[in-house]
Amino acid sequence: MEYMTNRQSLRCVIVDDNADYLAAATTLLRQGGIDVVGTAQSVSDGLNTVERLRPDIALVDVHLGEESGFDLVAQLSSHAGTAAVMAILTSTFTDLPVADLTNAPPRFLPKLDLSGDAIRALIA
Amino acid sequence: MNPARWNPAVSTPPWYVGLLVATGLIAAEVWVVRLLRDPPPHSTYAIVFMFGVLIMSAGWGLSLSLLTTVASAVAYLQVHLDGGPLLALKPIDVLTLAVFLPIAGLANVLGWQLRSRAQDAHQHWQVATAATERVRELADQQGALRRVATQIAEGRSPADVLSGVADEVAAVLHVRNAGLVRYESAATATLVAAHDEPGLTTVSVGTTLPLGGDDVIAMVRSTGRPARMDTHHRADGPTAALVSDLGLRACVGVPVTVDGQLWGAMIVGTSGPDALPADTEACLTDFAELIGTAIANAHARAELVASRARIVTAADNARRAIERDLHDGAQQRLVTLALQVRTLQMGIPEDPAELQSRIAGIGDGLRTASDELRELAHGVHPAILSRGGLRPALRDLGRRAPLPVEVHVDVPARLPQAVEIAAYYTVAEALTNAAKHAQASVVTVNVDADATSLRISVADDGVGGAALDAGSGLLGLEDRVAALGGKLRLSSTAGAGTTLIAEMPLDAATAVGTDGS
Numbered sequence: 001m002e003y004m005t006n007r008q009s010l011r012c013v014i015v016d017d018n019a020d021y022l023a024a025a026t027t028l029l030r031q032g033g034i035d036v037v038g039t040a041q042s043v044s045d046g047l048n049t050v051e052r053l054r055p056d057i058a059l060v061d062v063h064l065g066e067e068s069g070f071d072l073v074a075q076l077s078s079h080a081g082t083a084a085v086m087a088i089l090t091s092t093f094t095d096l097p098v099a100d101l102t103n104a105p106p107r108f109l110p111k112l113d114l115s116g117d118a119i120r121a122l123i124a
Numbered sequence: 125m126n127p128a129r130w131n132p133a134v135s136t137p138p139w140y141v142g143l144l145v146a147t148g149l150i151a152a153e154v155w156v157v158r159l160l161r162d163p164p165p166h167s168t169y170a171i172v173f174m175f176g177v178l179i180m181s182a183g184w185g186l187s188l189s190l191l192t193t194v195a196s197a198v199a200y201l202q203v204h205l206d207g208g209p210l211l212a213l214k215p216i217d218v219l220t221l222a223v224f225l226p227i228a229g230l231a232n233v234l235g236w237q238l239r240s241r242a243q244d245a246h247q248h249w250q251v252a253t254a255a256t257e258r259v260r261e262l263a264d265q266q267g268a269l270r271r272v273a274t275q276i277a278e279g280r281s282p283a284d285v286l287s288g289v290a291d292e293v294a295a296v297l298h299v300r301n302a303g304l305v306r307y308e309s310a311a312t313a314t315l316v317a318a319h320d321e322p323g324l325t326t327v328s329v330g331t332t333l334p335l336g337g338d339d340v341i342a343m344v345r346s347t348g349r350p351a352r353m354d355t356h357h358r359a360d361g362p363t364a365a366l367v368s369d370l371g372l373r374a375c376v377g378v379p380v381t382v383d384g385q386l387w388g389a390m391i392v393g394t395s396g397p398d399a400l401p402a403d404t405e406a407c408l409t410d411f412a413e414l415i416g417t418a419i420a421n422a423h424a425r426a427e428l429v430a431s432r433a434r435i436v437t438a439a440d441n442a443r444r445a446i447e448r449d450l451h452d453g454a455q456q457r458l459v460t461l462a463l464q465v466r467t468l469q470m471g472i473p474e475d476p477a478e479l480q481s482r483i484a485g486i487g488d489g490l491r492t493a494s495d496e497l498r499e500l501a502h503g504v505h506p507a508i509l510s511r512g513g514l515r516p517a518l519r520d521l522g523r524r525a526p527l528p529v530e531v532h533v534d535v536p537a538r539l540p541q542a543v544e545i546a547a548y549y550t551v552a553e554a555l556t557n558a559a560k561h562a563q564a565s566v567v568t569v570n571v572d573a574d575a576t577s578l579r580i581s582v583a584d585d586g587v588g589g590a591a592l593d594a595g596s597g598l599l600g601l602e603d604r605v606a607a608l609g610g611k612l613r614l615s616s617t618a619g620a621g622t623t624l625i626a627e628m629p630l631d632a633a634t635a636v637g638t639d640g641s
Contacts (some may be wrong), residue, residue, distance in 0.1 A: 018456050020489075024463040031471050047360065092455045111459045115466065 010120070013038045013053055014056045015046035015072060016061040016090070025059070025114060026123020050082050057119065059109070062091040086123055090114065130172060131539050136239075142184040146192045149176030150199050157203050157297055170224045173200050177228040181235025186538010189235060193228040197221055261296075265407055268292040272414050282422040286317035286415065287329075289390075293411055294319040297404060299392040301372060304380070304415065305341055306388040313341050313388065327366065338376035344389040350378040350409065354399040371395045378408040382419045392414065431603045438600045449500050457493045461486055513538050517548050518569060525555045528566045535573040543628050546604050547571065550612070553601050554582035554624045562586025562622055577610075577630055583623040590616040598624070 012034050016022050019041070026036045038053050039045040044062055050058050058076060060069040073087040086107070089098060094110040109123050136142075153176055173196035180192040204217060272292060275285050286304050294302040300321045305313040313333045320326040335342040338359035343351035351357065354374045367375060371478050372393035380388045390412045394400055464486050473479050501507070509517035515533040522529035538544075538598045551569055559566045564586030571580050592598050592614050602612045610628030 018452070018460070021456060021460045021463070024460045024467070028463045028467040028470075031467055065452075092459045108261060112462055114463060115470075 009035075010057065010116075011035045011037045011053070011055040012045070012048050012057050012059060013040065013055045014059045015040045015049070015064065015069070016059075016067045017041050017063070018061075020025075021061075021111070025111075028114060029116055029119070032119075034119060036118045041047070043067045043075070046072050046078070047075055047082070050076060050085055051079070054081075055085060057086045057088055057123065059088050059090050059114075059119075061111075062093075063088055064098060088119065088122060131386055136184055139184070139188060142188045145183075146176060146180050146188065146195065149179060149550045150192070150195055152176075152197070154199055157200075169204065171201055173197070173224070174228060174231070178231055178235075181231045182239075185239075186232060186236040189232040190229070193225065193232055196228065197225055200224070205404045209222055244281055255524075265410070266295050268296045269410055269414065270336060272411065272418075276414060276421060279421070279425070282418055283317070285418045287319075289415055290317045293390065293392060293408065294321075297392055297400070298392045299400070301370060301391075301393040303327075303391045304388060305391065307335075307345055307386065308332070311335055313345070316388070325372070333363050333366070334361070335363065337364045339367060340375045340391060341365040341389055344377045344379050345386070346639060348379055348386050350376065350405040352376040352400065352405065362514050362597055367393065373397065373398050376400050376404045376408060378405055378412045380412045380419070382416050382423065387416065389569055406614060421600075431606065434600065435465040435603050435607070438603070446500065446504060449503075451585065453496045454493050454500065457496065461489045461493070464489070490513060505545075506548065509544060510541075514544050514571065518551055518571065521548070521555060522569065524606035525567070526559050527564060529569060530566065533569075533571045535571055535578065539573070539578065539630065542608055543578055543630065546601075546608055546610070546628060547578060547626070549604065550601050550624070550626045551582055553597050557590065557597065558582070558584040558586060558622070561590065562588075564621070573630060575630070578628045580626040581623060583621060585621045587618065588616045588620050588622050589618040590614060590622045601626075 005074045010033070012029060014022055014025055014029075014036060016025070016039070022041070022078070026039065029036050033122045037055055038049045040049040046060065046064075060072050060076075062069040064072070069089055072087060076082045076085055076087050088109050089096075090109050090111050092111050094112060096108060096110075098108040109118060109122055145260050150173070153172050156172055160169065161174075177189065177193050177196055180189040201213075201217070201221070201352070206211070272285065272289050280288075280527060290302045290304060294300070301319065303318040304316050306316050307313050308630070311334060313335055315327055315331045315333065318327065333341060335345055338353070338356075338361055340351045341363060342361070343353075345347055352375065356364050356373060358366070363373060370393070372395055374396075375391060375393040377389045377391040379386055380390055390408050392400065392404065392408065396425055437484055464482070468479075468482060468486075473482070506517055506520070508520050514535055515537075518533050519531050522531040539547075551571075555567060555569075558567045562584045564584035567584045569580075569582050571578070573579065590598075592612070598614065605612045605626050605628060608628050610626060613625045614622070614623075616622040
């Protein structure tokens, strides 16, 4: 894939309801060579941000407060403008059975394993 | 036997009928005597006149039969003398009369005696029959009451019991309509059970009846006592109109009381011209008491089921809240700290001050995570309560509260665990409410105990107006206190502050479920 040829070109949006995590993850991924272009804290916020910035990947927390990250991923894949964005679900759980929880299993990355290399390995 | 059947020994036709019959008989006798003009002797004609005397003695009273005797004697003389002067009487005529009159008089007296004895006997028989009938009716009533009581004891649903009661009442009181209404507000009642004779206009169960007019339902509502209306002629109001539409004339209603409160009324109605018997109220009241018991039982059962469901739901919600707190709080924080550590690990900053500040940040995060876990554990169960008992735990609660709290605890060092926990959460919830809603400046907590019970009072000087409803969190407390056999009371007048009082028994029976530590 084209963005594999240039590591700096991977653009990412992180959606999570916890501001501390957003800050820590942004720092970590930037250090790992991922360009974090934006963050959001809710489903609607995430949808708008991804639509506006058109990143390569969207890291979406499964628990967005009372809302569900699964819903956001489903909406992203059903919108023409955001369907090309690769969604990756994240969670504080390390062994979330994502395949059992959604029909079209998106990629899943435990938050504790988060790194630029892990993301690149996942989408390879 | 049908006591209404005509019996010549006990029932007498009117006097004018007797007069006509006597006149007719004597006229017929005169006619017969004239036919038999010959042969002699004439004195035997007197026998013919005995016929009428006997009939009158058997069928009418003494005066009418005596009159017949005298009239017969006169008729005899009249025929015999053929209209001639009375002085033409011969000795044989005098003898005939002297025989006729005493015999006829004797027949009169004997007939009268026989009739009065027969009347006495008939009266006694009527009394005995009425008594037998009454005993049978009472036995029917008792049987009906027993059947209803059995249904209640078996725990049948109130709907079944109530419709059964309406049928039993209608059968026992021989009335066309029997119904049970429940009072809803000041202005309406709803029909909750009914018995209607087949083929008549009926009111379906569930119909709402307005209480504005002249009807027994409204009368029972306003007086709380039995009420009767012998006619609905000229009665006003929609319910009275409905009663008339149903073809009912007389109605009786008695109150149904549940736990000391007027709940509804049992009503019977009849279409006949007569008023309902005087003992209708007493009989209906017996049934109304059973209905009250059935409804109170059903309420108690429903309340028990509801409170069980609330307790289970509260426990489920508490676990869910703990899961969420752990996940969104401490775990999220630890994950974030792990990411920060990995960031450092991947690229240690050249500047020692920068390194130091970032490690300090991670240390602070770890301390916060630890604090959060400790608070969470305290929320699950306050360690100070299990280790130190009620007094230190309540003082700790008072110190943690966001407003001034005076705590007075005068109880033994340790109480049954379930009581300690219930007391702790009662005070905690009351303090939370006082801080959140009451705008109070100070809260006073008093806890004391005697040999048999623990008494908790939490009083604030706030705005008042609190209620024991689902939103206040007090309902869960009420369930908890009730589960220990205790009671929770709230007095909260707007502007006069709120006082929550809980009493819980401390006797052996409540020690079940405590570990005694």
